[in-house]
Amino acid sequence: xxxxxxxxxxxxxxxxxxxxxxxxxxxxxxxxxxxxxxxxxxxxxxxxxxxxxxxxxxxxxxxxxxxxxxxxxxxxxxxxxxxxxxxxxxxxxxx
Numbered sequence: 001x002x003x004x005x006x007x008x009x010x011x012x013x014x015x016x017x018x019x020x021x022x023x024x025x026x027x028x029x030x031x032x033x034x035x036x037x038x039x040x041x042x043x044x045x046x047x048x049x050x051x052x053x054x055x056x057x058x059x060x061x062x063x064x065x066x067x068x069x070x071x072x073x074x075x076x077x078x079x080x081x082x083x084x085x086x087x088x089x090x091x092x093x094x095x
C-alpha cells in the first residue's frame with residue numbers, strides 16, 4: 001500500500017469517527033430545551049456542511065495527479081484541523 005493510499009484510508013476513518021461524534025451531538029440536541037435546540041441544530045448543520053467539504057477534499061485527493069497530491073493533502077489537513085476544532089468546540093458547548 002502506498003503512502004497515498006494509507007493517507008486516504010486514515011482520512012476516511014477520521015471522517016467515520018467524525019460522523020459518529022456528530023451523531024452523538026445530535027442525540028444530545030434532541031434532549032435540549034427548545035431554544036437551545038434551535039441553536040444546536042444550526043451548529044450541527046454547520047458541522048455536517050464542513051464534514052461534507054472534507055469528504056469532497058478526500059475525493060479530490062483520490063483523483064488528483066501525483067504532482068498535485070501534496071498540495072491537496074496540505075489543504076485537506078488544514079480543513080481537517082478546522083473541522084476537528086469545530087467538533088471539540090461543539091462538544092464542550094453541548095455538555
